[in-house]
Structures are given as structure tokens and as C-alpha cells.
Amino acid sequence: MKIGIVGGTGDIGEGIALRLAPMYDVIVGSRDEARAQAICECSIGTLKTRGATFHSFKGATNQDAVSCADVVILAIPFKNAIATLEGLDCFEDKIVISPVNPMEKRDHFTFVPPVEGSAALMIRSLLPKEARLCSAFNTIAANKWKALDEELSYSVPVCGDDESAKREVMKIVNSVSKLQAFDAGPLAVSSMVEALTPLLLNIARYNKMHDVGIRFM
Template identity: 45%
Template sequence: MKIAILGGTGDIGEGLALRLAQKHQVIIGSRDEEKSREAAKNYNERLVSRGLKDEILGMSNQDAAKDAEAVILAVKYQYAIQTLQSVIDVLDNQVLISPIVPMSKTKLCAYTPPETGSASKQICSVLSPDIKLVSTFHTLPAARLSDLDDPLGFDVIVCADDEDAKKVVMGLVEDLGDVRALDGGGIEESRLIEALTPLLVNLAIRNKLKNLSIKFV
């Protein structure tokens, strides 16, 4: 599958690119095309050093999104809508994946959803109906995802209104490694899943733990 990772030079983008590239064609996008080419080169070198294929491409966000079958919006909440609007003209029937969590951080984190109720609902409000939104990847710890020696071993919840798109993305989740994809319902439920990220961050801080994720046991 051809997967574009917008903001693919960022921390969560890095781990997604390195892991998904082992089974898919990955194109990382950035506002700065030069930056995405450099990142792709760096990721490919890391893959080659492990005897893996070095086929990650770097492009502008718009070029990355154009021909992809799935587009991951791996940017911070505050850039989500503008990044989406910068590619919206080239989106055509893709699955759009949002790992986006609106949260504030001072000493601890707080979930700060927009008026629509969640980042995913807000994203839905600017999408045309042919683009299927899937909300997932929120609880992936970036540092562990980027460490290809980390077996992961956690669960990832996937929410979508379109059942076919949800199924496709649940497959992508399980392509990351030892990760179980769980059906979390529709986009309406995304609020509950997005709120898990600040919970994880705060639990880590309060209990002196690191890079927490979730497993349902």
C-alpha cells in the first residue's frame, strides 16, 4: 500500500515511516521538501543498516498526499487544519488517518478538545465525504516506535465511521510489530481515545515511568 506521512520528519512520523516501510511504500511529506528528502535519506540508511529495503521517499506534503492510498496526518494539533487544507485539493478517495491529540502542557498535560468535541470531529468538518477519516495511533510512544529493537507489545484503538477504512487501518496498525488493533467504534468515540494520551503522559510523570502505552488485559 502507498502511504503518505504528512509531517513525516517529526517524532511519531519517524517511527511510523521506519516500521511501515518494511511492508508498504512510504512517502514522507513536509512543508519543506528538502527537509523531507533529508529525513527519508536518514531513515533509509537506518533501514539498510538492518538489511532492510531503503525505499522511503521524501516529498512536499502535497506531492506525498497526491497518489497515496492512505494519508497519515502526523503533525501537532495546532498545524493539523492548515496542513490538511494545504493538501485538500489533491485528496481524492484516500483514507485519512489522524493520530492528533489536542492537549496543553504546563507541568502536566490536559486534554483540550475543540468545540466540536475532538480533533477528529474537527477534521471531519473540513473533509469532503469521499475522504474516509480514521482516528488512531494516539497512544503510540514515539521513542519506542522509532526503536526498531523495541517489540512494542501494546494495543492500539482504531475509530472510524467507515467500516472498510477502519479494517484497512487496523491492518496497518498490526503491521507495526507486535501490536493488536482494537475496534474503538466511530469517530464520535475518538474523544475518549484522544484523551488517553494526556492520561499516559501524566501517569508517566507522576509515577516516574517512561514512554507508556496501553494494553488491555
């Protein structure tokens, strides 16, 4: 399976790529292809140093990351989602994963959903109807993705309207470290999941904690 990461040179995108590369062919996308290639070379060096085996790991433009992939992860900030997606195509029949959270840092972190109700629902309106969109990975702290010496022992709610796509996304989630995927229902539930991230950030801030996550017992 080929997984393309749009915005793969950001902290979250780079970390996700490192975590997925041992199991999947990974295409790191960026507006700057040279930067994507440089990130991949660095990531390959990191994996080799750790003695890790990995599949294909290459840098590309965001468009190539979409066009060449079976599954596309949108590792982009909410504020850039519209501009990024309006410049891309070839999403038809692909599984698309949104870990995007609409929030702002004011005197505290605040959930600021678009008129559609959630980032995932807004993204669905920007994609062709044939795209198979799910939300996942929303509540994992950016720093944790790249901390390869640490196990990711978190629960990951997955939302989606396409049941077969949701099952595939849950398999991907469960392949990473000790993550455990949970079916959270249709895409309409994604607002509840996205709102957890500013909550977790506030808990971390006011309780002097770091990289707070969730775990269902």
C-alpha cells in the same frame, strides 16, 4: 499500498515511516521537500545498517504525499492541523488516519478538545466528505516509534465511521511490530481515545515512568 505521511519529518512521522517501510511504499511529506528527502536518505541508511528490506521510501512535499498515496497519515501537532489541512487537497476517496491529540502541558497534561469534541471530528470537518477518516496510533509514545530495537507491544484503538476503511487501518496497525488493533467504534468515540494520551503522560510523570502505553487483555 502507498502510504503518505503528512508531517513525516517530525519524530512521530519519521518513526512511523521507519516502522512501515518494510511492508509498504512510504512517502514522507514535509513543507520542506529537501528536508523530507534528507530524512528519507538517513532512514534508508538506518534500515540498510540493520539489514532490513524495505519498499519504496521517498521524500516529497506534504501535497505530493497526499496526492500520490492510497492511505494518508496526519503526523502533525494539533495546533498545526487547521493551517496544514487548509493548504492541501486531493483527499477524496483516500483513507486518512489521524493520530492527532488535542492537549496542552500546564502544571500537568490536559485534554483540550476543539468545539467539535475531538481532533478527529475537527479534521473530518476540514476534509472533503469523500475522505475516509479513522483515528489510530493516538496512544503510542513518540520515542517508541524510532526505537527500532524495541517491539511495540501495545493495543491500538481504531475509530471510524467507514467500516471498510477501519478494517484496512486495523490491518496496517497489525502489520507493525506487535501492535494489536481494536475496533473502538465510530469516530464519535475518538475523544475518549485522544484523552488517554494526556492521562498516560501524567501517569508517566507522576510515577517516574517512561513511554507509558495501553494494552487490553
